[in-house]
Amino acid sequence: MKKICILFLFFINICIVSFAQQVQLTYRGGRNYSLVERTDLRRYDNNRYVGLLSREVRSFISNDGELYEGSFYVSQDTVRASSIVGKGLHDSIPSVFKISEDGKLTMLEDHGFPSFRSFPAFTENKIKIGDSWQASAVRAVDPLNKGIPTKIPMYVEYTYKGDEVVRGENVYVLTAKWATRYGMGTYTDYDGDRELVKAQGAHSATMYVSKESGYAIVVRDSVDESFVYADGKVISLKGTISLFTEYPPAVDRSKIIRALQRVAAIDEEEAKALTERSHFIAAAPKTSVKKNSSSIIHESKKIEDKTPPSKKEKLSTAVKKSSESLEKPIKVEDTASGIRLTIQNLQFKPDSAELLPGEKIRLDQIASVLREVPESQFLVEGHTADTGYEKGEMKLSAERAHAIAKELSLRGIPAEKFICKGSGAHKPISDNSTPEGKALNRRVEITILE
Numbered sequence: 339m340k341k342i343c344i345l346f347l348f349f350i351n352i353c354i355v356s357f358a359q360q361v362q363l364t365y366r367g368g369r370n371y372s373l374v375e376r377t378d379l380r381r382y383d384n385n386r387y388v389g390l391l392s393r394e395v396r397s398f399i400s401n402d403g404e405l406y407e408g409s410f411y412v413s414q415d416t417v418r419a420s421s422i423v424g425k426g427l428h429d430s431i432p433s434v435f436k437i438s439e440d441g442k443l444t445m446l447e448d449h450g451f452p453s454f455r456s457f458p459a460f461t462e463n464k465i466k467i468g469d470s471w472q473a474s475a476v477r478a479v480d481p482l483n484k485g486i487p488t489k490i491p492m493y494v495e496y497t498y499k500g501d502e503v504v505r506g507e508n509v510y511v512l513t514a515k516w517a518t519r520y521g522m523g524t525y526t527d528y529d530g531d532r533e534l535v536k537a538q539g540a541h542s543a544t545m546y547v548s549k550e551s552g553y554a555i556v557v558r559d560s561v562d563e564s565f566v567y568a569d570g571k572v573i574s575l576k577g578t579i580s581l582f583t584e585y586p587p588a589v590d591r592s593k594i595i596r597a598l599q600r601v602a603a604i605d606e607e608e609a610k611a612l613t614e615r616s617h618f619i620a621a622a623p624k625t626s627v628k629k630n631s632s633s634i635i636h637e638s639k640k641i642e643d644k645t646p647p648s649k650k651e652k653l654s655t656a657v658k659k660s661s662e663s664l665e666k667p668i669k670v671e672d673t674a675s676g677i678r679l680t681i682q683n684l685q686f687k688p689d690s691a692e693l694l695p696g697e698k699i700r701l702d703q704i705a706s707v708l709r710e711v712p713e714s715q716f717l718v719e720g721h722t723a724d725t726g727y728e729k730g731e732m733k734l735s736a737e738r739a740h741a742i743a744k745e746l747s748l749r750g751i752p753a754e755k756f757i758c759k760g761s762g763a764h765k766p767i768s769d770n771s772t773p774e775g776k777a778l779n780r781r782v783e784i785t786i787l788e
Contacts, residue, residue, distance in 0.1 A: 359466045359467065360464040360465065360466050361464060361465060361466070361498075361510070362464050362465075363460035363461065363465070363498075363510060363547070363552070364439050364440075364460065364552055365437055365438065365439050365440065365441045365460065365551075365552035366439070366550070366551050366552050367401055367406075367437065367551060367552070367553075368401070368550070368551040368553070369401070369585065370398070370399060370400045370401060370585075370586060370674070370675065370676075370787070370788065371399055371553065371583050371584065371585055371586075372396060372397055372398055372399065372583070372584045372585070372586060373396075373397045373399060373408070373410075373452055373581065373582070373583060373584075374394065374395070374396050374397075374580075374581065374582040374583075374584060375394070375395040375396075375452070375453055375454075375579065375580070375581050376393075376394050376579070376580045376581075376582070377391060377392065377393045377394070377395075377577075377578075377579050378390065378391075378392055378577050378578050378579075378580075379391040379392075379561060379575040379576060379577035379578070379579070380575070380576045380577050381573065381574070381575055382573070382574040382575075382576075383571065383572070383573060383574075384571060384572050385572070385574070391575065391577075393412060394412070394413045395410055395411070395412050395413070395451060395453070396410070396411055396413050396428075397409060397410040397411070397433075397451065397452070398586070398675070398715060398717065398757065398787045399433075400673075400674045400675040400676075400787075401674065402674040403674075404436070405434055405435070405436060405446070406433075406434070406435050406436070406437060407432075407433070407434050407674075407675075408432070408433040408434070408435075408451065408452070409430040409431070409432060409433075409717055409757050409759060410430070410431040410432075410433055410449075410451040410452070411428035411429060411430055411431060411757055412428075412431075413428065413754075426753050426754065427740060427743050427744065427747075427753050427754075427756050427758055428754070428756065428757045428758065429736070429757075429758055429759075430717070430719075430757045430758060430759035431449050431450070431451055432447055432449060432759065433445070433447060433448065433449060433451050433452065434446040434447035435447075435448075435452075435455075439460075440459055440460050440461075440462060440473075441456055441457075441458055441459040441460050441473075441552065442456045442459060443455040443456045443457075448478075449487075450478045450480060450485075450487030451478070452478075453477055453478050453479070453487075454475065454476075454477055454557075454581065455475060455476040455477070455478070456473070456474065456475040456476060457475040457476075457477075457492070457494065457514075457554075457557075458473075458494075458496060458512060458514065458545055458547060458554055458557075459473035459474070459475060459494070459496075460473070460552070461473070461496075465498050466498070467498055467499065467500055467501075468497070468498065468499075469497070469498050470495060470496060470497045470498075471495075471496055472493060472494065472495050472496070473493075473494055473496065474491065474492065474493055474494075475491075475492040475493075475494050475516075476489050476490065476491055476492060477489070477490050477492055478490075479537070479565070480531070481534075481565045481573045481575065482531075482567075482573065484531060486530060486531040487530060487531075488520075488527045488530030488531045488534050489527045489529075489530060490518060490519075490520045490527070490537060491519075491520075491525055492516045492518075492541075493516060493517075494514050494515070494516040495514065495515050495516065496512050496513070496514050497512065497513045497514075498510060498511075498512055499511040499512060499513055501549075502546065504546045504555055504556060505555060507548050507549075507550065507555055508548075508549045508550070509546040509547055509548055509549060509555055510546070510547045510549060511544070511545075511546055512544070512545045512546075512547060513542070513543065513544050513545075514541075514542075514543040514544075514545060515540075515541065515542050515543075516540075516541050517538070517539070517540055517541070518537050518538050518539040518540070518541065518563045519537070519538060520534075520536060520537035520538070521534070521535050521536035521537060521566075522536065522538075532568075533567050533568045533569070534565060534566075534567060534568075535566055535567065535568055536565070536566040537563060537564065537565045537566070538563065538564060539561065539562050539563020539564055539575075540562050540563065541559055541560065541561055541563075542559070542560045543557055543558060543559040543560070544557075544558050545557040545558075548583075553583045554581060554583060555582070555583050556580070556581070556582055556583075557579075557580065557581035557582075558578060558580050559578060559579040559580070559581075560577075560578055561575060561576065561577055561578065561579055562575075562576050563575055586714065586715070586787055586788050587713040587714065588788075589676070589711055589714060589786065589788040590710075590711070591612065591613050591677070592613060593710045593711070594677060594707060594710050594711060594786065595609045595612055595613055596710075597706055597707040597710050598612075598670055598677075598679075598707055600703075600706070601668055601703035601704070601706065601707060602667075602668040602669070602670045602679070604670055608670070611672070612670070612672055612677065667681070667682070667683075667700055668680065668681060668682075668700060668703065668704065669682060673785060675717065675785050675787055675788075676714075676785050676786045676787050676788040677785070677786045677788075678783050678784070678785040678786075679704060679707065679783070679784045679785075679786075680781055680782075680783045680784075681697075681700055681704070681742070681781060681782045681783075681784070682777075682778055682780075682781045683777050683778070683780070683781075684697065684738070684780060684781060684782055685697050686738060686741075686780075689734065690734075691734065691737035691738045691740065691741040692741070693741055693742075693745065697745075701742070701745050701746060701749065702749065704746065704784060705746050705749035705750065705751060708746065708751050708784075708786070709750060709751065711786055714755070714786050714787060714788065715755050715756070715757060715787045716743075716746075716751070716755055716756050716757070716784055716785065716786060716787065717756075717757045717759060717783075717784070717785040717787055718739045718740075718742055718743045718746075718756050718757065718758050718759065718782060718783070718784050719735075719739055719758075719759045719760070719761055719782065719783045719784075719785070720734075720735035720736055720737070720738040720739035720742070720758075720759070720760045720761065720782050721735055721761050721762070721763070721765055721766075721779060721780065721781050721782070721783070722734055722735045722738075722762055722763050722779065722780055723763060723766075723770055723775075723776035723777075723779045723780050724763035724766065724770040724776075724779070725763070728762060728763070731762035731763050732760050732761075732762040733760065734760070734762075735760035735761055735762050736758065736759070736760025737760070738760075738782055739758040739759060739760055739782060740758050742782045742784070743756035743758050746784075757787075763779065766779045767779060767781075
């Protein structure tokens with residue numbers, strides 16, 4: 339009888355241990371992050387080796403609680419041997435997407451990045467080490483760097499291999515395998531490169547997924563695939579694609595606030611609200627597009643609904659003060675991406691990105707603020723008034739963003755710290771029907787990314 343009881347207890351313990359080892363993989367998201375895609379692929383054209391495709395795509399991705407908004411940029415292009423691409427200002431490639439709890443990514447604004455979508459994706463079932471599951475994903479490819487990404491479906495088999503600690507984070511270790519199959523009678527991306535007629539190959543990846551957020555901290559993908567084009571050319575790529583999730587360096591907001599108080603006339607109450615970033619960002623809805631100053635107050639009510647009562651009054655006051663400061667030479671706001679400085683009524687030559695001499699003082703002031711955070715990156719976004727010529731507005735706004743970034747780099751801020759973006763007239767803050775409103779909409783915004 340005693341032996342039976344011991345065996346029974348042993349069986350119970352085994353069941354408890356087995357149950358405890360089961361886990362539920364979930365994508366929870368979290369703070370802002372940078373996604374890095376590093377490509378090291380040997381390229382063959384019609385079986386002839388032509389060089390190493392070495393490219394690095396970086397991004398800053400902000401999360402406002404509902405949407406992810408990314409600014410992607412290519413920091414390296416195809417290189418031969420040890421030649422190095424010079425560093426300089428980066429052009430932003432915008433991206434907006436959603437991610438569900440199972441890791442499924444839905445693109446809302448798509449310009450080819452991120453390249454891997456819904457990867458990794460998780461099963462709805464609890465799993466233990468050794469378990470496998472299958473899930474669909476998508477990869478955007480552009481082997482000839484034509485600027486025309488083609489979306490290729492992926493059907494991935496995942497296996498849960500174990501647990502580790504990577505870069506101080508507890509992670510799940512997963513493997514993933516899938517085949518490249520495109521243009522074989524099942525699917526064609528009509529928005530992609532029409533000259534790409536077929537693709538095939540194999541991928542085998544190991545990934546480390548954060549237990550806390552569900553982010554893929556590191557992915558290493560071994561690649562062997564070929565792309566066939568309408569003119570008969572065959573591009574073969576062999577090597578590795580590595581993906582990394584990185585977090586922006588911690589920003590000492592107190593130093594920024596002190597510098598801002600010298601140049602932007604913010605008072606102590608506004609400074610305190612800016613310093614306490616955590617409650618603002620956790621509650622903040624998407625506020626990147628504001629039609630006028632009254633909409634800022636409207637957004638403050640949304641924020642208040644989710645903000646602890648003890649903090650409502652000072653936050654509301656700070657936002658209202660921000661709405662009253664539209665005429666200030668430098669406007670300061672808190673956003674999901676970081677502290678944003680807006681230079682309003684910029685003095686450019688008409689329909690030009692050439693600054694007039696009178697802007698020297700404001701640029702000196704802003705440079706003094708940015709020097710307080712030497713490890714940070716800065717998103718410089720140009721805006722225009724609505725003149726009815728969208729293509730010209732987008733071009734001019736990007737050129738003005740570049741002009742401001744260049745001027746700031748001449749004041750000691752490294753050029754590679756800037757990501758430049760033109761938004762044309764898509765994000766007005768005032769009424770375009772009046773000269774005063776148009777003047778406010780002609781602006782450049784500089785966000786200290788964090």
